[in-house]
Amino acid sequence: MSPKPPSPSSRYRPISRHYRERFGCKVYKISVAVAQSCPNREGMRGMRVCAFCDPWGSAAYEENASLTLREQIRNVRSRLRKRYKAEKFLVYFQAFTTTFQRISRLRALFGEALREADVVGIVVGTRPDCLSPAMVKLLAEFAGRCYLSVELGVQSLDDGQLRFLSRGHDAACSLAAVERLRAYPQIDICAHLMFGLPGETMAQLETTAGVLSAAGVHGVKLHNLHVLRNTALEGRYRAGTFQPIGLEAYSERVCAFLEHLSPEVAVHRLNAVASRWDQLVAPDWAREKMRPTQFILDEMERRDLRQGARFQGGRLPPGAGPVPSMAAIDPGGAGIPAGEIRSFSNE
Numbered sequence: 001m002s003p004k005p006p007s008p009s010s011r012y013r014p015i016s017r018h019y020r021e022r023f024g025c026k027v028y029k030i031s032v033a034v035a036q037s038c039p040n041r042e043g044m045r046g047m048r049v050c051a052f053c054d055p056w057g058s059a060a061y062e063e064n065a066s067l068t069l070r071e072q073i074r075n076v077r078s079r080l081r082k083r084y085k086a087e088k089f090l091v092y093f094q095a096f097t098t099t100f101q102r103i104s105r106l107r108a109l110f111g112e113a114l115r116e117a118d119v120v121g122i123v124v125g126t127r128p129d130c131l132s133p134a135m136v137k138l139l140a141e142f143a144g145r146c147y148l149s150v151e152l153g154v155q156s157l158d159d160g161q162l163r164f165l166s167r168g169h170d171a172a173c174s175l176a177a178v179e180r181l182r183a184y185p186q187i188d189i190c191a192h193l194m195f196g197l198p199g200e201t202m203a204q205l206e207t208t209a210g211v212l213s214a215a216g217v218h219g220v221k222l223h224n225l226h227v228l229r230n231t232a233l234e235g236r237y238r239a240g241t242f243q244p245i246g247l248e249a250y251s252e253r254v255c256a257f258l259e260h261l262s263p264e265v266a267v268h269r270l271n272a273v274a275s276r277w278d279q280l281v282a283p284d285w286a287r288e289k290m291r292p293t294q295f296i297l298d299e300m301e302r303r304d305l306r307q308g309a310r311f312q313g314g315r316l317p318p319g320a321g322p323v324p325s326m327a328a329i330d331p332g333g334a335g336i337p338a339g340e341i342r343s344f345s346n347e
C-alpha cells in the first residue's frame with residue numbers, strides 16, 4: 001500500500017487549495033508529451049542540454065512519446081479515475097519545450113485536449129525564451145476559453161547558477177517572460193525553481209521569493225537539484241565537483257523561501273521526486289515523495305513558520321509596469337547584468 005500523503009497544511013498555500021477555489025473540486029493533472037525537443041537539444045545559439053535534464057526531457061511517462069495525444073490523455077485519465085476517483089482534469093503539456101513548435105500545431109493540440117471529457121483546462125510547460133508575442137497571443141486566446149497555466153522554467157534568478165545549469169537564458173529573460181504573460185491577467189503563471197545550486201545563499205532565496213511575488217506570479221514549483229543518469233550533472237558528481245544537498249539543508253532553504261513569499265502565491269510542490277528511480281544517482285532521499293514533504297511540514301510546524309510571515313511589499317497588479325529585477329531589490333546581492341533578452345520565434 002502506498003504511504004498516506006501528508007495532510008494539507010495551513011502553513012502554506014498548497015496548489016490543491018488554489019484549484020478547489022477555482023474549480024470547486026479536486027482536479028488532477030494528466031501529463032502528456034507533444035514536443036520532442038527544445039532549443040538546447042537542437043544546439044541553437046551554441047546552447048547545450050541543461051545539466052540536469054535526462055533524455056526524456058522531464059516527461060512523466062516515457063511511453064507517451066509513441067502515443068497520440070488522445071491516447072495519452074485517455075490512458076492517464078483512466079488510471080487517475082481508478083486510483084483517485086478523479087472527476088476533473090488539466091492536460092499538462094510537460095515534456096521538453098511545448099512552445100518550441102509551430103503555433104498552428106499547438107492550436108490544434110490544445111483544441112483536441114479540450115474536447116476530451118472532463119478536461120477543464122491546460123497547463124503548458126516551457127522556457128522563458130520560447131514565448132514569442134504570437135505564442136503568448138495563442139496562450140491568451142485559450143486562457144479566454146478555459147483555465148490556462150504556464151509553467152515557466154526559471155530555475156534561479158542568479159546568472160552564474162543559470163550558466164552552471166547550461167540553461168541558455170539569463171534571469172532578465174525569465175522576468176521579461178513573466179512580464180509578457182502578465183499583460184494577460186487570465187493566464188496563470190507558475191515559476192519552476194531549483195534549490196541546492198552552487199553558491200546559493202539564504203539571502204538569495206529570500207530575495208528571489210520577494211522578486212517573484214512582486215512580479216505577480218500565481219504559483220511556484222520547488223525542486224531539489226538531483227543527479228540523474230546520462231546527464232552532464234552526473235559527470236560533475238562523479239568527478240567530485242558537484243554534491244547535492246541533504247534533506248535538512250533543503251528543508252531550511254524551502255522554509256526561508258516560503259517565509260518571504262507572498263501568502264497569495266500557490267505552492268505546486270515543496271520538493272521533487274525522481275520519476276524514474278532507476279535513473280537516480282543522488283541524493284537517495286529524492287527517491288521518496290512523502291517523507292521529504294512531511295519533513296518540511298514538520299520543520300515549519302516545529303519552528304512555527306508560515307508562508308508570507310516575512311513577506312514585505314506588495315504584488316504588482318496585472319498590466320502594471322515592468323517587474324523589478326533582483327538587482328533593483330537587492331543592489332548588493334546577486335545582480336543581473338542587463339542581458340540580451342532573446343526569444344525564439346514560432347510564427
Ligand code: SF4
Pocket residue numbers: 037038039040041048049050053054057058095096097127
Ligand atoms: S530541461 Fe527543458 S530546455 Fe533544458 S534540455 Fe531539458 S527539455 Fe531542454
